[in-house]
Amino acid sequence: NHIIICGYGRNGKQAAKKLLAHKRSFVVIEAKKETVNKHQSDMVPFVHGNANEDEVLMQAGVDRADCLISALPSDSDNVFVVLSARQINKNIRIISRASQETTYGKLKLAGANNVILPDKIGGDHMASLVVVPDLLEFIDNLSIVGESNINIEEIAVEHLYDTSTLKTIRDLDLRKKTGCNVIGYKNEKGEYLINPEAELKLAPNSKVIVLGRPEQIQKLNTLYNIEVE
Amino acid sequence: NHIIICGYGRNGKQAAKKLLAHKRSFVVIEAKKETVNKHQSDMVPFVHGNANEDEVLMQAGVDRADCLISALPSDSDNVFVVLSARQINKNIRIISRASQETTYGKLKLAGANNVILPDKIGGDHMASLVVVPDLLEFIDNLSIVGESNINIEEIAVEHLYDTSTLKTIRDLDLRKKTGCNVIGYKNEKGEYLINPEAELKLAPNSKVIVLGRPEQIQKLNTLYNIEVE
Ligand SMILES: [Ca+2]
Ligand SMILES: [Ca+2]
Numbered sequence: 001n002h003i004i005i006c007g008y009g010r011n012g013k014q015a016a017k018k019l020l021a022h023k024r025s026f027v028v029i030e031a032k033k034e035t036v037n038k039h040q041s042d043m044v045p046f047v048h049g050n051a052n053e054d055e056v057l058m059q060a061g062v063d064r065a066d067c068l069i070s071a072l073p074s075d076s077d078n079v080f081v082v083l084s085a086r087q088i089n090k091n092i093r094i095i096s097r098a099s100q101e102t103t104y105g106k107l108k109l110a111g112a113n114n115v116i117l118p119d120k121i122g123g124d125h126m127a128s129l130v131v132v133p134d135l136l137e138f139i140d141n142l143s144i145v146g147e148s149n150i151n152i153e154e155i156a157v158e159h160l161y162d163t164s165t166l167k168t169i170r171d172l173d174l175r176k177k178t179g180c181n182v183i184g185y186k187n188e189k190g191e192y193l194i195n196p197e198a199e200l201k202l203a204p205n206s207k208v209i210v211l212g213r214p215e216q217i218q219k220l221n222t223l224y225n226i227e228v229e
Numbered sequence: 230n231h232i233i234i235c236g237y238g239r240n241g242k243q244a245a246k247k248l249l250a251h252k253r254s255f256v257v258i259e260a261k262k263e264t265v266n267k268h269q270s271d272m273v274p275f276v277h278g279n280a281n282e283d284e285v286l287m288q289a290g291v292d293r294a295d296c297l298i299s300a301l302p303s304d305s306d307n308v309f310v311v312l313s314a315r316q317i318n319k320n321i322r323i324i325s326r327a328s329q330e331t332t333y334g335k336l337k338l339a340g341a342n343n344v345i346l347p348d349k350i351g352g353d354h355m356a357s358l359v360v361v362p363d364l365l366e367f368i369d370n371l372s373i374v375g376e377s378n379i380n381i382e383e384i385a386v387e388h389l390y391d392t393s394t395l396k397t398i399r400d401l402d403l404r405k406k407t408g409c410n411v412i413g414y415k416n417e418k419g420e421y422l423i424n425p426e427a428e429l430k431l432a433p434n435s436k437v438i439v440l441g442r443p444e445q446i447q448k449l450n451t452l453y454n455i456e457v458e
Contacts, residue, residue, distance in 0.1 A: 003359060010330075014352025022360040069355050095355050101239075116355050122347025123243025126298050126324050129343050130232060131251040134383040135371065138413055138438055141421040142364065151423055154363040181424050183412060183440055184367055192370040194380055195410050195440050209367055211412055211424050 001066040002026055006051035006081050008035050011097050011118060012071035016044055027060050051081045054088065062088050070096040070112075075103040079110050086111030150217055154186065154207050159224050163204040170198040174208075178223060179216035184209030230295040231255055235280035235310050237264050240326050240347060241300035245273055256289050280310045283317065291317050299325040299341075304332040308339050315340030379446055383415065383436050388453050392433040399427040403437075407452060408445035413438030 003019060003026040005012050012028065019026045020043060028044060029051040030036050036046045049056035051072065062068065062085050070081045078096045085094055096112040098104055099119070107115045128136055142151045160174075161167050174180045185196040188205040202208065212220065220226070232248060232255040234241050241257065248255050249272060257273060258280040259265050265275045278285035280301065291297065297314045299307045307325045314323055325341040327333055328348070336344045357365055371380045389403075390396050403409045414425040417434040431437065441449065449455070 010346075010348035011352035011355065014349045015356040018353055018356035018360060022356075024360060067359050069359070071352065071355065093359075095358050097351060097355065114355075114358050116351050116358075117239075118347040118351025119239035120243045121350050121354055122326060122345050123240035123300065124247055125350055126240065126300065126326065126343075126345050127244040127247035127251075129324050129345075130296050130298070130322075131247060131253060132379065132381070134438065135368075135379075135381040137383070137421075138381050139364075139368065141413065141423060150361065150364075152361070152364040152367050154366070175427075179424070179426070181410065181412060183410060184370070192366075194370060194442050195408070195445065197408070198404075209363065213423050216424065 001064075002061060004029060004057075004060045004062060004065050004068045004085075006068065006070045006078075007072040008032075008039060008046075009071060009073055012069070013039075015069050015071060020044070029056055029060050052077060052084070054084055057081070057084055057088065062092065065089065065092055067093040067095065070094065072097070073099075075100055075106075079103065079106050082107055082110040082112045150214060152183070152209060152211055153217055153220075154184075154209050155220075155224075155226065157202045157204070157206050157208060159226050160208070161202070163202070166201045166203070168198065169196060169200050169202065169208070172202070174210065174220065178212070178220040180210040180212035180220050182208050183211045230293075231290060233258065233286075233289045233291060233294050233297045233314075235297065235299045235307075236301040237261075237268060237275075238300060238302055241298070242268075244298050244300060249273070258285055258289050281306060281313070283313055286310070286313055286317065291321065294318065294321055296322040296324065299323065301326070302328075304329055304335075308332065308335050311336055311339040311341045379443060381412070381438060381440055382446055382449075383438050384449075384453075384455065386431045386433070386435050386437060388455050389437070390431070392431070395430045395432070397427065398425060398429050398431065398437070401431070401437075403439060403449065407441070407449040409439040409441035409449045411437050412440045 005015055005026055005028045008028050008030040029047045031050045036048045040046045047060045068085045070078045072078050075098055082094055082096050094112045095114045096107045098107055098115050098117050104115050160172055169182050185193045186207040188203050234244055234255055234257045237257050237259040258276045260279045265277045269275045276289045291314050299310045301307050304327055311323050311325050323341045324343045325336045327336055327344050327346050333344050398411050414422045415436040417432050
């Protein structure tokens with residue numbers, strides 16, 4: 001259940017850095033021999049080759065990987081890699097970079113689960129610094145890189161109580177029991193509600209979104225026997 | 230108190246889109262005549278010219294603007310614009326794009342308050358989809374574009390009570406009075422605490438960070454006479 005990163009340019013490198021911080025195992029596919037030689041280490045293992053070739057993807061274990069991040073500079077290469085990975089592995093989660101907005105649809109069609117446009121995210125971030133600075137500062141403080149920087153977790157209500165008799169958020173009282181704070185609710189249809197009322201009844205197959213410091217999240221996981229993925 | 234966007238490439242365009250959604254007034258400086266002709270409208274006013282020239286910056290009102298977003302494709306152009314804007318206006322908030330990591334320090338030195346590296350943010354985002362998906366989904370649900378999508382606000386405690394007698398978060402009971410949920414605390418030194426305990430005493434010159442749906446945030450602003458900037 002490892003992750004494959006295709007391309008060790010600026011995007012790929014930053015993705016690797018974040019995965020490392022979260023102690024997730026991954027392998028990087030990179031075509032440039034000098035990049036491989038320069039960055040290869042026990043922490044950052046490489047497969048030297050072109051991600052466009054199925055054998056190279058197989059060498060990186062695409063058939064049994066959890067996730068593939070395609071971060072190649074060329075949009076057409078990303079489309080090709082996404083298509084190849086999807087062909088080999090129906091269940092793998094595929095995240096791809098795109099530089100042109102017109103590539104978005106093609107990558108989705110090729111089988112990508114998520115498509116990221118760095119320039120769009122960058123532009124959005126610049127404006128967010130102006131219009132929602134408090135939100136950005138909050139997120140910055142969540143994302144302190146470290147092994148246990150999970151601050152927000154989505155939890156199926158079935159983990160929390162026997163839904164044959166409906167309970168409310170107040171009844172659960174996660175705050176007193178674990179320190180965690182319920183900040184969102186996703187109903188059985190997947191509709192998201194920010195900051196639900198304490199009186200909200202937790203329907204079967206719904207989920208609560210909790211905020212907590214790492215030790216609070218851990219307390220919740222332990223108390224309710226929730227396995228961390 | 231308007232905002233100036235330099236460059237209407239992918240980053241600048243996305244920034245404009247977000248500012249529009251938040252009904253903030255802005256002007257775009259763009260050197261390419263065809264881009265100006267194609268995108269100019271009542272909603273998106275342009276100054277045609279090179280942001281590298283002081284007269285063009287002045288035409289866009291750099292001396293009285295609140296904020297300048299430099300989103301030019303060339304790092305050296307961004308450095309030049311940041312330096313010029315800072316020279317003319319000591320108080321303006323300057324946010325700049327950079328493509329090379331080595332430009333970061335130069336832009337800061339030139340007077341930028343924030344520097345954004347789109348590729349870094351893109352790579353980080355791709356990895357975050359893997360390691361903190363619940364957090365990203367929460368943020369996506371906060372950032373629904375619309376006029377009143379402020380969900381997180383930082384509020385000086387002096388707005389909330391007379392700090393000559395210390396109160397706790399529980400004493401304030403913002404939840405019952407407004408629906409808002411205290412999700413963070415910034416003490417008098419600016420240190421940030423995620424999900425503070427209800428027993429925390431709110432020191433003078435500290436701030437609480439609240440989460441709420443737009444109507445809850447508005448209720449809080451009204452109840453405590455907080456002026457929205
Ligand atoms: Ca999770
Ligand atoms: Ca604010």
